[in-house]
Amino acid sequence: MNWSALIVFILLFTLVTVVGFVAARWRRADLNHLNEWGLAGRRFGTMVTWFLLGGDLYTAYTFIAVPALVFGAGAIGFFAVPYTLMVYPFVYVVFPRLWSVSHKHGYVTASDFVRGRYDSGLLALVVAITGILATMPYIALQLVGIQVVIAAMGFTGTGVVGDLPLIIAFVILAAFTYTSGLRAPALIAIVKDLLIYIVIIAAVIVIPMQLGGYAHIFAAIPADKLLLKPPSSANLGTYSAYATLALGSALALFLYPHCVNGVLSASSRKVIKRNMSLLPAYSLVLALIAFLGYMAVAAGVQHDPAYAGWFKQYGPNFAVPALLLHSFPAWFAGVGFAAIAIGALVPAAIMSIASSNLFTRNIYKEYLKPGATPAQEARMAKFMSLIVKLGALAFILFLPGKYAIQLQLLGGVWIIQTLPTVVIGLYTRWLHRWALVLGWLAGMLLGTGMVATQHFKSSIYPLHVGDLTVPGYAALYSLPVNIGIAIILTLVLRALKTPAGVDQTVSADYEHDTP
Amino acid sequence: MTRVKRACWYVVLFVVPYGGVLWVALYNRMEPALFGIPFFYWYQFAWIIVTAIITAAAYFNKV
Numbered sequence: 001m002n003w004s005a006l007i008v009f010i011l012l013f014t015l016v017t018v019v020g021f022v023a024a025r026w027r028r029a030d031l032n033h034l035n036e037w038g039l040a041g042r043r044f045g046t047m048v049t050w051f052l053l054g055g056d057l058y059t060a061y062t063f064i065a066v067p068a069l070v071f072g073a074g075a076i077g078f079f080a081v082p083y084t085l086m087v088y089p090f091v092y093v094v095f096p097r098l099w100s101v102s103h104k105h106g107y108v109t110a111s112d113f114v115r116g117r118y119d120s121g122l123l124a125l126v127v128a129i130t131g132i133l134a135t136m137p138y139i140a141l142q143l144v145g146i147q148v149v150i151a152a153m154g155f156t157g158t159g160v161v162g163d164l165p166l167i168i169a170f171v172i173l174a175a176f177t178y179t180s181g182l183r184a185p186a187l188i189a190i191v192k193d194l195l196i197y198i199v200i201i202a203a204v205i206v207i208p209m210q211l212g213g214y215a216h217i218f219a220a221i222p223a224d225k226l227l228l229k230p231p232s233s234a235n236l237g238t239y240s241a242y243a244t245l246a247l248g249s250a251l252a253l254f255l256y257p258h259c260v261n262g263v264l265s266a267s268s269r270k271v272i273k274r275n276m277s278l279l280p281a282y283s284l285v286l287a288l289i290a291f292l293g294y295m296a297v298a299a300g301v302q303h304d305p306a307y308a309g310w311f312k313q314y315g316p317n318f319a320v321p322a323l324l325l326h327s328f329p330a331w332f333a334g335v336g337f338a339a340i341a342i343g344a345l346v347p348a349a350i351m352s353i354a355s356s357n358l359f360t361r362n363i364y365k366e367y368l369k370p371g372a373t374p375a376q377e378a379r380m381a382k383f384m385s386l387i388v389k390l391g392a393l394a395f396i397l398f399l400p401g402k403y404a405i406q407l408q409l410l411g412g413v414w415i416i417q418t419l420p421t422v423v424i425g426l427y428t429r430w431l432h433r434w435a436l437v438l439g440w441l442a443g444m445l446l447g448t449g450m451v452a453t454q455h456f457k458s459s460i461y462p463l464h465v466g467d468l469t470v471p472g473y474a475a476l477y478s479l480p481v482n483i484g485i486a487i488i489l490t491l492v493l494r495a496l497k498t499p500a501g502v503d504q505t506v507s508a509d510y511e512h513d514t515p
Numbered sequence: 516m517t518r519v520k521r522a523c524w525y526v527v528l529f530v531v532p533y534g535g536v537l538w539v540a541l542y543n544r545m546e547p548a549l550f551g552i553p554f555f556y557w558y559q560f561a562w563i564i565v566t567a568i569i570t571a572a573a574y575f576n577k578v
Contacts, residue, residue, distance in 0.1 A: 075543075075555060078555075078556065078559065081536075081559045081560070081563065082536035082537070082559055082562070084563075085532060085536065085559075085562055085563045085566045086532065086533055086536065086566075088566060088567075088570055089529035089530075089532065089533075089566065089569065089570060090529075092529070092570050092573065092574075093526065093529065213551055214550055214551035214552050215548075215550075215551025216551070217551075218548075218551060218552065218553055226545065226553060226555070227543050227544065227545065227553070227555055228539060228543045228555075230540075230543065239539040239540060239543070242539055243536075243537045243538075243539050246536065246537070247533070247537060270574075273570075273573075273574050274574060276570045276574075277567050277568075277570035277571035277573075277574055278567075280563050280564070280566060280567035280570075281567075283563045284560070284563055284564075287556075287559070287560050287563065291556075
């Protein structure tokens with residue numbers, strides 16, 4: 001057992017537990033109202049939104065998995081950088097419109113907007129279910145992040161004893177989410193980011209010094225991993241995979257319920273726009289985090305017998321913990337581990353809140369208890385947040401970790417299928433509601449089918465165009481089919497004069513702002 | 516310039532980083548390296564900063 005790391009870890013974890021509960025009193029309001037519990041009253045300013053969205057997008061799984069991919073596979077893992085930088089202009093243009101219309105009409109979820117815009121409970125249900133399905137494995141993956149750092153501190157127990165630290169962390173997470181709602185992850189995100197920035201800045205200065213500079217680090221990487229493999233005349237190979245993976249992920253990201261939640265809790269359009277030029281600061285950190293993968297290679301941690309057992313169990317995911325243990329005194333490694341574990345709590349809390357908002361608003365209120373009061377909604381959402389987290393915990397404890405990873409790959413392919421409904425819907429109502437449902441269905445089936453042909457190990461599908469093979473992200477390949485079917489069926493349904501429902505919104509709603 | 520016209524210009528500007536990073540053949544090489552970091556890496560790193568500047572400019576121009 002690594003006691004110094006463990007003590008630092010427990011101290012920091014206790015600190016955020018306290019912060020999580022105290023958050024209930026922050027900007028005090030009636031937490032028995034869904035708007036307060038689930039969106040913190042839509043009052044977050046620029047700074048809090050920055051921390052909250054940062055906690056949303058740059059999760060524990062990011063800190064573990066991105067360097068792990070760079071560590072194991074090399075340059076392809078760097079796709080996270082173009083991915084996150086393409087997100088911001090897109091969100092800048094599109095998502096203030098979602099904020100405006102939601103603020104005007106009191107929408108809590110993207111599905112609420114869809115319900116109001118298209119007058120279709122079914123389409124809203126489809127969007128809600130897609131969101132919940134895509135988010136659940138994402139929550140489970142956050143737990144993988146906690147699992148790895150707990151193991152790194154020397155917990156080697158098996159069975160219930162081995163799982164105990166994870167269960168404790170989860171009970172804490174569930175309890176403060178229940179009592180404080182979105183306020184808790186927003187406040188904890190501040191602590192998380194301070195820790196992450198301290199660890200990363202220390203890492204990118206100290207470790208290269210130990211290893212003899214960046215030139216040395218890159219010299220230690222096998223040449224075929226440093227760059228993407230150039231395409232041949234028959235196969236575009238990693239070039240098309242890299243570009244489509246980055247673009248598809250960028251388009252999908254803000255459709256995830258937890259990101260929508262972060263956008264809607266902002267206090268004005270300005271806050272969102274300002275954040276789109278401030279959030280790239282995280283992308284810079286992410287790029288540095290990706291370098292940790294190479295530093296781990298250069299430091300030779302994978303050949304160190306001290307870490308062999310962990311690498312055997314966790315594979316490349318152990319690269320970052322091993323590097324921290326290798327390069328820093330034990331107590332500082334503890335700070336790093338705490339940063340990663342807390343980095344799991346923040347998104348896990350927001351994701352569970354966002355999924356329970358979806359369930360409450362678009363399933364419970366729509367189908368199970370129409371006319372539920374805001375207090376009943378809040379009660380249901382709090383209860384659901386527990387169920388969602390329990391599901392994620394059971395997933396990790398009882399199923400092999402690879403299922404969570406495979407489902408999360410599919411999650412990206414699924415969530416992008418809501419893009420025509422949500423994003424195009426913010427600009428025009430031309431696409432017919434039933435056409436959108438069928439386009440979604442086609443996209444889901446095609447995208448899932450493409451990943452199935454890869455035996456769920458990769459979401460890169462080798463598309464054959466004549467003699468040329470163009471490997472690309474299944475999400476991006478299935479999306480045009482989804483949109484194409486929606487367009488064709490819209491023309492048919494319009495010709496048949498099928499009722500298109502009543503639009504609750506008017507065009508001025510999409511520009512509406514707080515004074 | 517009207518607000519709408521300005522917005523159109525910025526949408527064009529916004530597309531530039533997409534071109535910059537999606538055209539992989541442009542930057543998948545080692546040289547010129549910067550502080551020992553191969554071109555592939557620092558080139559994409561630089562686009563983060565450029566993108567942030569573009570969105571900040573859009574914000575200050577009230578687009």
